[in-house]
Amino acid sequence: MGNEGERPENLGRRRFLTATTAVVGAVGAGFVAVPFIKSWNPSERAKLAGAPVVQDISALAEGQQLVLKWRGQPVYVARRSKAMLDLLPTMDSLLADPASDNTGQQPEYARNEWRSIKPEILVLVAVCTHLGCAPEFIPELKPQPFDANWKGGYFCPCHKSRYDLAGRVYSSQPAPANLPVPPYHFADDNTLVIGVDPSAGGAA
Incomplete structure (x- = not known):
């Protein structure tokens, strides 16, 4: 269909960029989630108190x-x-x-x-x-x-x-x-x- 006329090297590059974007997005979401999850745990100050x-x-x-x-x-x-x-x-x-x-x-x-x-x-x-x-x-x-x-x-x-x-x-x-x-x-x-x-x- 839309990719039928593309050269093989261009098609491979597009697939690589799509996969890379998805991976980076997932990693970024992970970094955002970690501080949020850690905030559920008692702080060190609270434990010390x-x-x-x-x-x-x-x-x-x-x-x-x-x-x-x-x-x-x-x-x-x-x-x-x-x-x-x-x-x-x-x-x-x-x-x-x-x-x-x-x-x-x-x-x-x-x-x-x-x-x-x-x-x-x-x-x-x-x-x-x-x-x-x-x-x-x-x-x-x-x-x-x-x-x-x-x-x-x-x-x-x-x-x-x-x-x-x-x-x-x-x-x-x-x-x-x-x-x-x-x-x-x-x-x-x-x-x-x-x-x-x-x-x-x-x-x-």
Whole structure:
């Protein structure tokens, strides 16, 4: 029909160009599709942020602590007794930042004498602010080998930094700052949610 009078070499060239155009079009569509498909997957930033951690703390007794994991880091959750809370105001003279003036170490709603939403429940990122070790929870109010006047709190055995029962660092320690308080809130009286502050999801 329309190609009957064409020379064989012209017909071959036309077929080659037609096939090449189709291949290039398909490859181009593939490059367009890849970023679109990748956008369906969680971003690396979202993966790093991590999902909130929900924990029932109804069985947590006074003087006890549980360890959770959030964003790849350990988080301490401790229940303090009235005696422990009454001791906190007496510690100020021993501490480097008793009033939590380093605002980067806790949300504003935890910048109080307990460094917590509920006075009895302490929530801390369990990473020493010196070199990232995990401090030990030593709640007993009695002399210790590292402190004859120990009033309870956290002790980092790696480089001997000490923190009180609100995670506030003692003066003249290797650690330069208080233990961080992560964002958190209480979904109800016994349900702790770590990773979401009160304004973003739930009653405090």
